[in-house]
Amino acid sequence: MSSSPPPSSAAASPSCPKKMIALRSSDGETFEIEEAAALQSKTLENMIDEDCAGTPIPLPNVTGKILAKVVEFCSKHAEPGVDDESLRAWDAEFVNVEQATVFDYILAANFLEIPTLLNLTCNVVADMIRGKTPDEIRKFFNIKSIFSPEEEEEVRRENHWAFE
C-alpha cells in the first residue's frame, strides 16, 4: 500500500515522491530511510531541518548491523494504519534478541534520540531484572559481585524489606 507524503517537514514538497535520507554507519555502510521514518529520531530531525541531508549523514556511534535494524524499526513505526496490537507483537519480536544486541539498541536509541525505541529497549532490560533474586540477576548478566562478607551482610540487612 502506498504511504502518504510526510506531513510536517517544510523541505518536502507534496507532489514529489517520498524523500529518502541516506545514513552512513561507522563501518561505512549506507542505508536509506524515508523522511517520515527518520523524523522519529530527534537527532536526525534536527539535521534534516538544518538541511544538511544532501550527503549521507555520518553516524560514527552506530555500526551497520544495528543501523539496519534501527532503520527497520523507524520505518515500521512510521507506517500508517498499523494497529496497536500487531505493532506491539512486532516490537516484542524485534527485541527478542540476545543481551548484547539489546544494549546496542539502547545506545543507538540514545544517540539518535528515538524515544519509542529507548522506552521499548529499557523496558526489556527492566523485565530481565524484574522478579529475579540478586543471585539470578548476577548470573544472567554475568556480573561479578565484589562485596566483602561484611558488606554483603550489610547490604542484605539494608534491603531486607524487599524480600519480605
Add this chain to the structure above:
Amino acid sequence: MASDFALSVPAELESALRLKNVQYLVTQRPWLDLYGIHVRPVAPFGSVSRKPYVDPAPIHRCLPDELLHEVFARLAPYDLGRASCVCRKWRYSIRNPIFWRNACLKAWQVSGVVENYKILQKKYAGSWRKMWLDRPRVRTDGLYVSRNTYIRTGVAEWTVTNPVHLVCYFRYIRFFPSGRFLYKNSSQKVKDVAKSMNFRASKTDSVFGGHYTLSDDKVEAALLYPGTRPTVLRIRLRLRGTTAGANNRMDMLSLVTSGVNDNEFQGDGEAILGVVEGWQDDETHNPDVPAILHKRGLTPFVFVPFEEVEKSVLNLPVDKMDFFVPG
C-alpha cells in the same frame, strides 16, 4: 591483674582467689598475625603497570551510567531493593534519591505532592529513602490475607465420620494507591482469588469495593454492600511489618457492620468514608440493620505479593496446615 573493685569473698573460695592474683606475663607478638597471609602488591591507580580492569559483565561495558539509570527508572521499588544487592555499582546507583522520590510520591499520592515534601523535611531529614523505609504505607503489589479458622461439629457422610471439621476461611484485601480497596471474604485459596481481585470482577466473584484512608499507621476502610438494605462494613487496621519498610502485616483493630440511612448515602463510593467518619462502634443509622461488632475472624493480615501467590503456604489445605501463625 589485680582487680579494681573489692569483693567480699566467702571462705571456700579463698584458694581460688589466690589463683586470680597470679600474674602471667604474656609478651605481645603482633607479627604472628601476619604469617600465612598472601599479599599481592597492587599498583596505585594511575600507574602504568596496573592491569586494566575489564568488567566481565556486558551490561556494564556497553551501557553508560545514565542509561543504566533509565533502566532502573522503570523498575518497581521492590525490584530496586533486590537489584541493590547485586553489586557495588548497582548499589550506589540505586541510592540516587530520584528513584525513591518517585516511589514515595506514588505510594503516598493521596496526601498530595506538597504535603509529602513537607513531611519529608519534618520527619525524615530530607531523605526520600528514609521516608520509604520508615513511613508506614499500604502495599499495593499484592494481597493482604487473613486466615481464620473455626471448628464445627462433624456430619456423618456415608462411611466417613469426622467428629469435628476445621473450617478455614480467608479475608482478602487489595489496596490501590488511589484510595480505593477491594475486599473479599471466602474459603477459596489465594491462588484462585488473586485473579479476580480487580475492578473488572463480576458479581459472582463477590468482590466488594470501598475507600480507605491512611493516617500514620492506622487504616480506616469502609465499603458498602450493595443491596436493598444498605449495609456498611467498617474495618480499622493497624499497619506494621516484620522488618523496616516491609509493611507486610496488618492487625485488625475492629470490624463492624452497620446500616446507613438511605438519605445519607447517595450514589457513589467516595462519600461513604465521610458518612461513617466518627461513628461509634455500635452506631447504626438504619434500624433494620443492627450494628454488629465482630469478635471472631480477626486474625492479623499477612501480605502476599502477586508473584508469590502460587507458592504461598496459605494455599495449603487445612489437613496439611492447621495452624498458621503470622509473625
